[in-house]
Amino acid sequence: MNKNNQNTIKNQSQESAGIKVDSLTKKYKTEEGSETVFENLSFNIDSGDFVTLIGRSGSGKSTTLNIISQILEPTSGTVEFVDAEGKKKETTLGHVFQEPHLLPWKTARENIEFVHKNNPNYSDEIAENVLDMVGLADHYDKYPSKLSGGQNQRVGIARALSVDPDVLLMDEPFSSLDEITAEEMRGEMGRLHMDLGKTVFFVTHDLAEAVQLSDRILMLGDGHIYDDIKVPFDRPRNMGSDEIGEFNAEVVRRFNDL
Amino acid sequence: MVENLGKFLKIRDWEKKLLEIMSNITNNRFVLFVLSIVILLLIWESIGRVLDLVHLISSPFIVGQEIVRILYSLTWIEHLLATFGRVTVAFFVSIFVGSLIGLLVGLTDFWENALGSYITIGLSLPDLFVVVVVAMWFGVSTMTPIIAGVIIGFPFLATSLHGAIEDIEVGYYEMAFAYNIDKYHIAKDIVLQAVLPEMFSGARYTFALCWKIITLGEIIAAQNGLGHMIDSNLRSLNLTGVIAWVAIFTAVMLIIEYGIFQQAEKRLFNWREDSKGVITV
Numbered sequence A: 001m002n003k004n005n006q007n008t009i010k011n012q013s014q015e016s017a018g019i020k021v022d023s024l025t026k027k028y029k030t031e032e033g034s035e036t037v038f039e040n041l042s043f044n045i046d047s048g049d050f051v052t053l054i055g056r057s058g059s060g061k062s063t064t065l066n067i068i069s070q071i072l073e074p075t076s077g078t079v080e081f082v083d084a085e086g087k088k089k090e091t092t093l094g095h096v097f098q099e100p101h102l103l104p105w106k107t108a109r110e111n112i113e114f115v116h117k118n119n120p121n122y123s124d125e126i127a128e129n130v131l132d133m134v135g136l137a138d139h140y141d142k143y144p145s146k147l148s149g150g151q152n153q154r155v156g157i158a159r160a161l162s163v164d165p166d167v168l169l170m171d172e173p174f175s176s177l178d179e180i181t182a183e184e185m186r187g188e189m190g191r192l193h194m195d196l197g198k199t200v201f202f203v204t205h206d207l208a209e210a211v212q213l214s215d216r217i218l219m220l221g222d223g224h225i226y227d228d229i230k231v232p233f234d235r236p237r238n239m240g241s242d243e244i245g246e247f248n249a250e251v252v253r254r255f256n257d258l
Numbered sequence B: 001m002v003e004n005l006g007k008f009l010k011i012r013d014w015e016k017k018l019l020e021i022m023s024n025i026t027n028n029r030f031v032l033f034v035l036s037i038v039i040l041l042l043i044w045e046s047i048g049r050v051l052d053l054v055h056l057i058s059s060p061f062i063v064g065q066e067i068v069r070i071l072y073s074l075t076w077i078e079h080l081l082a083t084f085g086r087v088t089v090a091f092f093v094s095i096f097v098g099s100l101i102g103l104l105v106g107l108t109d110f111w112e113n114a115l116g117s118y119i120t121i122g123l124s125l126p127d128l129f130v131v132v133v134v135a136m137w138f139g140v141s142t143m144t145p146i147i148a149g150v151i152i153g154f155p156f157l158a159t160s161l162h163g164a165i166e167d168i169e170v171g172y173y174e175m176a177f178a179y180n181i182d183k184y185h186i187a188k189d190i191v192l193q194a195v196l197p198e199m200f201s202g203a204r205y206t207f208a209l210c211w212k213i214i215t216l217g218e219i220i221a222a223q224n225g226l227g228h229m230i231d232s233n234l235r236s237l238n239l240t241g242v243i244a245w246v247a248i249f250t251a252v253m254l255i256i257e258y259g260i261f262q263q264a265e266k267r268l269f270n271w272r273e274d275s276k277g278v279i280t281v
Helices: A005-009 A061-068 A108-114 A124-133 A149-162 A179-196 A207-213 A242-255 B002-009 B013-027 B029-050 B060-073 B075-107 B109-124 B127-138 B143-166 B170-178 B183-221 B226-235 B239-268
Strands: A018-030 A033-045 A050-055 A076-082 A093-096 A167-171 A199-204 A216-221 A224-230
Touching: A018 A061, A018 A199, A033 A061, A033 A076, A033 A216, A033 A224, A050 A061, A050 A207, A061 A167, A061 A199, A093 A149, A093 B170, A108 A124, A108 A149, A124 A149, A149 A167, A149 A179, A179 A207, A199 A207, A207 A242, A216 A242, A224 A242, B013 B029, B029 B060, B060 B075, B060 B239, B075 B109, B075 B143, B075 B183, B075 B226, B075 B239, B109 B143, B127 B143, B127 B183, B143 B183, B170 B183, B183 B226, B183 B239, B226 B239
Parallel strands: A050 A199, A050 A216, A093 A167, A167 A199
Antiparallel strands: A018 A033, A018 A076, A216 A224
């Protein structure tokens, strides 16, 4: 992590929020009538937890995340953000997408500034702090075309952190990166989570990634959560250890149980 | 690369230098262009002299003398300004109409359905047909070349913009929506910025097109301008004069292309990895 990290983390609040998903149903209209993605999906995420939703392609992982993100409307059911006592809470969300969706005509700093268009308290310091935090201190004024894929995704993460989110929503953020960069980013993400204590709702189809990063793993398939696994290891995790290797194999077995 | 090649092949220093110069030439678009023109003129001049056709084919030397004569007489200023004035008016009207239609067609289904066919028709109309019909409607006047330029010019820009709007990554909108960005900033910072490169290259193309159409219009229906001078030399069968005026016309276009458009492109789109000029003449 960047040498300025300890200073910049002070500028992030340690606030986070829990998520209550209750009887969520999503149906899409089709020519034949409607297609159900999932029905009566319910789960809770505690404040400060790193929870991964895992499932096969088309299982509805991204749809679930997009409903929580308020990008999509559910057909029925509710999503609530709650404080540590379970009371409803006004929540700021940070979004990290599969592709970072950086505007190519804006520099790293300007891309972060863009999501603060309605924030009268925004200053350049905010962008610089979060870029320092993700190790891009020397790249404030570089355009996305001059940065690598991993660096662009770091800007995406910095942009999400810049709003000082209570909940960080991440949709397969490392899937488009090469394995070495993705591994580096996982390590970075794990450290950021430990330092900031934000609630993270993470979607992936990579089981080892889920084991490396999460406190809990929710398995989605056939329109429902069919398994909820607690990951019992401290961070940072040594993915090469026998213990984690055995746990990983157990997760794979349970994933294939559906 | 040359250094590595030198070590490998054990070539001498002067050979290495020569290779470096050759490599610089072949990698420089402008130098290559000038070099090819020089070679073309040399071939042209040589054919004229060897076959004793210097006057019949108006060799570059004779054309050069004619260009110098025109430039000294200062008449070119009046004609150039007349053409340039028409091109400027036609260009800006085309930009306005083309951008407006392109944005409407790109952003709404209704306007796409209503105006899409007119763009297709506009693109498929032969240039000469438009110029002749406009000349018959408006006669020999300043407006004739301008109107023809606008009619032929705007569909290109409208099409470019339409395509550019459709190509905007949906992810940008998703990101803006997720972070509650208002419509004004989506329009200003995403839509406008995303279409700007296409708008610029469309504008460049439209400008080049306006030059050509206005000159054609001037040949048919104008009493001054570069096109009119090409026509009057043609009528008196003065091939040297025709080529000299065409050369002046081409030189002006290249100055505008390299001096204005390419410089503006470099400044405006320095965020693009592949930002480099394209000759649209």
